[in-house]
Amino acid sequence: xxxxxxxxxxVLLTLAGVAFFVRLGIWQLDRASEKxxxxxxxxxxxxxxxxxxxxxxxxxxxxxxxxxxxxxxYLTGHKYMLDDQVHxxxxxxxxxxxxxxxxxxxxxxxxxxxxxxxxxYQKLPQLLPLKPGAVQIKGIYAPPPPPGLKLGxxxxxxxxxxxxxxTYIDMRQISHDLHAPVYPRVLLLDPDPSTAYVRQWTPTxxxxxxxxxxxxxxxxxxxxxxxxxxxxxxxxxxxxDDE
Numbered sequence: 537x538x539x540x541x542x543x544x545x546x547v548l549l550t551l552a553g554v555a556f557f558v559r560l561g562i563w564q565l566d567r568a569s570e571k572x573x574x575x576x577x578x579x580x581x582x583x584x585x586x587x588x589x590x591x592x593x594x595x596x597x598x599x600x601x602x603x604x605x606x607x608x609x610y611l612t613g614h615k616y617m618l619d620d621q622v623h624x625x626x627x628x629x630x631x632x633x634x635x636x637x638x639x640x641x642x643x644x645x646x647x648x649x650x651x652x653x654x655x656x657y658q659k660l661p662q663l664l665p666l667k668p669g670a671v672q673i674k675g676i677y678a679p680p681p682p683p684g685l686k687l688g689x690x691x692x693x694x695x696x697x698x699x700x701x702x703t704y705i706d707m708r709q710i711s712h713d714l715h716a717p718v719y720p721r722v723l724l725l726d727p728d729p730s731t732a733y734v735r736q737w738t739p740t741x742x743x744x745x746x747x748x749x750x751x752x753x754x755x756x757x758x759x760x761x762x763x764x765x766x767x768x769x770x771x772x773x774x775x776x777d778d779e
Contacts, residue, residue: 538771550765554758561754568747577601578739581676582726589637589644592677605674606644606723608637610666615699616692616710617660618681621650623734628652630681631733632705632722633666634714635673643714645680645707645722646673649733663699664732675723676737680705 581601589606611634618630628651635644651661683704691702692713700713711718727735 539766539769540771542765542769546765546769550761553761557754557758557761561751561758564747564751564754568744568751571741571744571747574600574741575739575744578676578678578737586674589677590639602677603674604677604723605672606635606637607670607672608635608640608644609670610635610646610668611643612666612668613698614714615648615663616645616705617663617699617701618705619701619703623650623652623736626652627658629660629701631663631699635723638670642717642719643711644719645705645710646675647722647724649725649731649735651733660701673723673725675725677721678724678737678739679720680707680722682741 578601581603584603586603586605589604592602592604614634616632618632621628621630630650631648633646633648635646637644651663653659654661681704683706690706690709692700692709695701705722707718707720724737725733725735
């Protein structure tokens with residue numbers, strides 16, 4: 537097989553494309569490695585030493601998912617239900633309560649866990665009352681679930697009665713709804729066998745396997761660019777360019 541001499545533009549374009557695709561593939565592999573570290577930290581967070589909430593400052597977390605203890609009280613009746621959640625093939629809601637830490641002006645959103653919808657008509661579950669007065673709670677301090685597509689706009693502003701139903705968690709909208717500043721993260725309460733809430737926490741980010749899948753796609757594009765370059769510049773045995 538013979539090849540015709542490629543133009544400088546064709547060579548530079550192919551090299552730039554290959555370098556670009558390979559760089560993106562390597563970046564996705566790096567992201568996969570980072571996510572594996574985060575998964576390990578999340579999995580070991582419950583067994584990690586408990587730290588006081590006062591030691592955690594915004595933007596200065598020594599660990600991605602610290603295990604914290606917080607003293608304060610719940611704001612009675614103030615709950616949010618994140619709809620369209622699934623656990624063990626059952627539709628339901630993720631329930632969030634509003635907590636006032638002692639000595640703090642900001643409010644803390646607490647993830648109580650998952651509750652399935654009830655009956656054949658898939659009605660919203662009846663929420664159990666929270667313990668009034670001063671309490672001490674423990675959990676993993678983690679970022680809120682990503683909002684995804686915010687279909688329908690801000691549903692909280694249209695609701696007057698509690699609990700309020702939403703299809704995504706937006707900390708700014710919740711802060712506006714509560715007329716008070718809120719912490720940028722939520723507290724995932726430790727599992728409790730005596731409660732009806734299901735608390736099986738998983739990180740809310742793209743898994744490492746998907747990053748590796750994207751890396752494979754980018755490396756495939758790089759290989760395809762080389763193959764296209766070769767095909768476009770090869771000659772037939774009779775000396776003519778290959779169409």
